[in-house]
Amino acid sequence: MAEITYREALKRALREEMTRDPNVVIWGEDIVAYGGGGAYGVTAGLAKEFPGRVRDVPIAEEAIVGVGLGAAMGGIRPVCELMTINFALVAWDQIVNHVAKQHHMFNRQIQAPMVIRSPAGWGRTASTHSQTFENWLASIPGLKVVYPSTPYDAKGLLKASIRDNDPVFFIEHLALYGTKGEVPDEEYVLPIGVSEVKRPGRHLTVVTWGRMLVETMKAARTLEVEGIELEVIDLRTLRPLDLAPALESIRKTNRAIVVEEGFRTVGLGAEIAASIQEMAFNDLDAPIARVAGLEVPMPYARNLERATIPFAEDVIAAVRRMMEKKY
Amino acid sequence: MDRDKLVSLYRQMLLIRVFEDKSAEMYARAKIGGFLHLYNGQEAIAVGALSALRPDDDLVTHYRDHGYALARGISARAVMAELFGRETGTTGGRGGSMHLADVSKRFWGGYAIVGGHLPLAAGLAYAAQHHKTGRVVFCVMGDGSTNIGTFHAALNWAQLWRLPVIFTVENNQYAMGTVIDNHSAVTEIYRKACAYDMHAEQVDGNDVLAVHEAVCRLAERARNGEGPALLEAVTFRHRGHSMADADVQRPRSQVAEWKERDPIPAFAEVLLERKLATPQDLEQIARDVEAEVEDAVAFADASAEPARETLYEGIYAEAVSNMQIDGSLIGPPTLGPMIIKNGMGRHG
Incomplete structure (x- = not known):
């Protein structure tokens, strides 16, 4: 088993699915010519391997999603790439009013088997290019929302998303593209809607997803030295939401923290915390804590940008507060 | 077209008219709720266009869609039941008036976000091109749609990839209640196609045969791989935008003038002049469609609500x-x- 990057894992998933199914096509802004394979390089080389099936398209996100949806209705399996998740706002009508509603509103006559891939993230890109909208996306019936945190999950879940008969919004993260992890050479597909214990522990349950999994694992390694064991749950899919492993974990640890990169107010963490207390109130010895991004439009300045984003140290601080009963 | 087909066009237009009048009555009696956009006055476009297409060509429409559903051969029963919100309706009471559909007849639905369906039509055309089915996509919208971003994004993409799609604008000269001079910098809508180097035509939307011929031409072009087209059909609504519209903003004289150009009596004149039908034939058709619509209402009323x-x-x-x-x-x-x-x- 070789260590490969998250980016390479995504590309392998795309290659395998395009080889398996001639109806899979990839459309996106600057995914062929620019820089030899896209702004973030995920599709590099695929256009040559699959002539005519990987195409640069106009910068018109409402059309990328809408034309993709029409193609999906007609039997194509499009993977539509939005260069960053910020640009999904331009396509919001298509995502919410059309993609997510087709199957139900037309009483099961129309399926929309399409994937919308898009990275969240930041990097001195200021407020319009440093956002994440998984809480909005996860609130839409009809849509599935997948957000892998490791190369292994990225590959298995992208393959599942392409094969799924429902529309999947597949969120990636700029800071994850270069991260490495073990990915088997043999083919595998992971189920959508199943969360996973990424690290077992006795003292405190952390529920998280996406890049914050990486920061939480860093925090767990630091705290282990002090004798505090975190049990880390990676949601992997945000809709449908599988909280069963988290509830099982809390039965053992009796404490929970939700860690997310997005805003705290009306964040997905609020939904998760509310659901946990509804279903596991008697298992809890402490209020559920939230670690989240600060609620300001992302500033450009390096120090201010860093101040708004949660890192491992924020997770560590939240864990210490809880272990010291400072709540 | 032979005599039977010509007479059938008349029958379809009259069925739509009678159906719409009955829908208005059912709305007033609270059998139908929400938004109800009627097609009175514009019947020649749906009937002329669909008679020019193959039954397996794809159809994507705006929310003023009852006429298209009926002209595609969906039963008046299923359409009325949908307006009533019953399980026997076209989408089992999920979509209602604005979202009729029957995918078995390749009618992919009415869409209610202005211009939102245009990219979907381009996508269906891509599927036809990819699978080499020879199908053409017919996509219809109102004049108000031609100002929104998806109109321009979809036309650009369709022309860029030479997709087999006919974008048809029913220019009834009002975007909801705003007159075209106040909503579009270009009031001859077909001219907007030149921005994308797309073939475009303008046709009298109240002349069913003219619409039929135009769509025949454009469908043949698209099927031959010559790419998409924009067709502007100039017409007028006999009623307000929806049942909620008191229709106070349109001058009475303009409404009266266009009612004089009603496409249905105009086509009756053609049939009588060419001796394709007798006055008795037309009276019989009127009785038949009245009975069909009454039957549809009875069917809808007797149908259960979705469980x-x-x-x-x-x-x-x-x-x-x-x-x-x-x-x-x-x-x-x-x-x-x-x-x-x-x-x-x-x-x-």
């Missing part, structure tokens, strides 16, 4: 377990009958 326990069906292609859907982590949301407590759904 409460089907509420979650079809949100996903395969049922999924989601605590956010029904508060349960166990099993898919359609496992058992719903028990309603304080407005919250729980499986019993």
